[in-house]
Amino acid sequence: YLENKHSKAEQDGPFVIFNDGNHRMLQQLLSKGYNVNGIDQEGATALMHCVLPSGGVQLACADLLIRKGASIDQQAIDGSTALHSASVVGSVSFIQLLLMNGANPNARDNDGRLPLHWATASRSVEALELLLKESQYxxxxxxxxxxxxxxxxxxxxxxxxxxxxxxxxxxxxxxxxxxxxxxxxxxxxxxxxxxxLILKPDMTYFKDVKGCTVMHVSAHEGFQAGVEYIMSLRPESVHDTDKMGRTPLHYAAAMDRVHVCYHLLNKGADASQRDSDNKTPLDYALIKQHEFVVALFTCHDASVGDFIKMQRYI
The missing domain is CATH 1.25.40.20 (Ankyrin repeat-containing domain)
Known part of the structure; x- marks a missing residue:
């Protein structure tokens, strides 16, 4: 994206889309006075666009832009730099080119993320290690x-x-x-x-600010393999409660995770346990009209009171 600084339309932000790697065309545009640091609607420069949506990079074009004065650490609207763009695709050659020309490996985007954080989206261990080596963190x-x-x-x-x-x-x-x-x-x-890879037995007790353990999260997401694995590390995790007194079964029932509900019930989850709002897992299934979860609870030791409540919602 190269802005023509000699054009009247400069104030309107016209850009020439350049992402096909045509080195000769790029040279021609630059010779005609296009601003090497022009930006698109997202604040991205031509240097940033040398990283293609496909994940490829236009290294020769990037080198030419840098030699013609492209700002290495210019930030897009989201605060990212060209180094962030190179990092997210794990292009070691582009990262090296930018670093050799003074790119700041400690630059943060608007969310406080370094190129190192962005690099976790790529599968390049080499890129990750290079950024970690160059970073002060x-x-x-x-x-x-x-x-x-x-x-x-x-x-x-x-x-x-x-x-x-x-x-x-x-x-x-x-x-x-x-x-x-x-x-x-x-x-x-x-x-x-x-x-x-990550979860250790002691970590199954760890709670977030809402009091949720990994068991709560797994139940909420309907992540049955996770539920089973966590219980293999700590069987009593089926009874974990958050700050509202909700168990994994509350979460699974509320989210219509029928298979997880079935597994939790078979592992001893208490279907009658009430949270701080005085609601049982069945209450949430009824309120949200999760028919299969309600049917599952009916087949499990539902109380007379539960049956009365079910009739009210049917």
């Missing part, structure tokens, strides 16, 4: 929400990067601003391999 550096690279690798379901981060000393016990650990994020993303 350690492997557990947090963003504006106190999320670490390990948490982001869980969010991105990137087991390869998560393994390397742990090998490099990432702390699996770190918590974000909502009190969630990497294991909470693995459960939220329903990633059983990641959960097995």
């Amino acid at each position: 350690n492997v557990d550096v947090t963003d504006g929400s106190d999320m670490t690279p390990l948490m982001w690798s869980c969010y991105n379901k990137n087991e390869l990067i998560a393994k390397r981060l742990i090998e490099l000393g990432a702390d699996v016990h770190e918590k974000d601003t909502d009190g969630r650990t990497a294991a909470h994020w693995a459960a939220k993303r329903s990633d059983i391999n990641m959960l097995k």
